[in-house]
Amino acid sequence: MLLSRCQVLARRERDPDRLERSAYLLLSRIDTEGPMSIGQLADAFGLDTSTVNRQTAALLRCGLAERVADPDGGVARKLRITGEGGRRLAEDREVNRSCLERIVADWSPEEIRELADVLVRLNRSAEALEGRYWPRTEEAGAPDAAPDGVRGHTPEGVHDRTRADSHTAPREPAP
Numbered sequence: 064m065l066l067s068r069c070q071v072l073a074r075r076e077r078d079p080d081r082l083e084r085s086a087y088l089l090l091s092r093i094d095t096e097g098p099m100s101i102g103q104l105a106d107a108f109g110l111d112t113s114t115v116n117r118q119t120a121a122l123l124r125c126g127l128a129e130r131v132a133d134p135d136g137g138v139a140r141k142l143r144i145t146g147e148g149g150r151r152l153a154e155d156r157e158v159n160r161s162c163l164e165r166i167v168a169d170w171s172p173e174e175i176r177e178l179a180d181v182l183v184r185l186n187r188s189a190e191a192l193e194g195r196y197w198p199r200t201e202e203a204g205a206p207d208a209a210p211d212g213v214r215g216h217t218p219e220g221v222h223d224r225t226r227a228d229s230h231t232a233p234r235e236p237a238p
Contacts, residue, residue: 089104109193
């Protein structure tokens with residue numbers, strides 16, 4: 064909860080261009096997986112399609128995402144992150160990293176590694192409990208302990224060692 068609080072404060076410190084939490088989560092997922100349909104996003108977050116439809120409509124209105132034909136040839140149109148969406152997502156990720164870096168500024172490298180390892184374990188345990196796994200890209204030295212071949216990375220933030228969406232989401236892994 065304190066990490067989330069720090070990120071909320073960081074949002075206030077910066078500017079009104081900070082992404083809403085739902086926009087950040089949806090854009091992060093699309094950024095990781097590529098174009099996704101509303102149904103796929105709803106399944107990924109365990110939300111009703113009407114909820115995701117409202118949230119994605121806001122992304123479309125703001126020019127952060129666009130509708131595209133399914134790159135795999137399917138019938139459903141998919142949402143793809145735009146250049147502006149990618150830019151704003153990258154800016155928000157950097158603010159989140161900066162916030163975490165201030166928190167652990169006086170920690171040793173070993174303590175930071177321990178925190179990152181424990182956060183990975185926490186995320187994977189939360190995912191396993193719910194049966195929803197966040198897609199990951201393998202990073203150098205990151206353990207691959209997720210079930211069923213799901214590849215892993217650490218949560219974004221801690222001294223650029225990690226790649227998190229280090230906040231909670233509706234039915235998304237804990238920090």
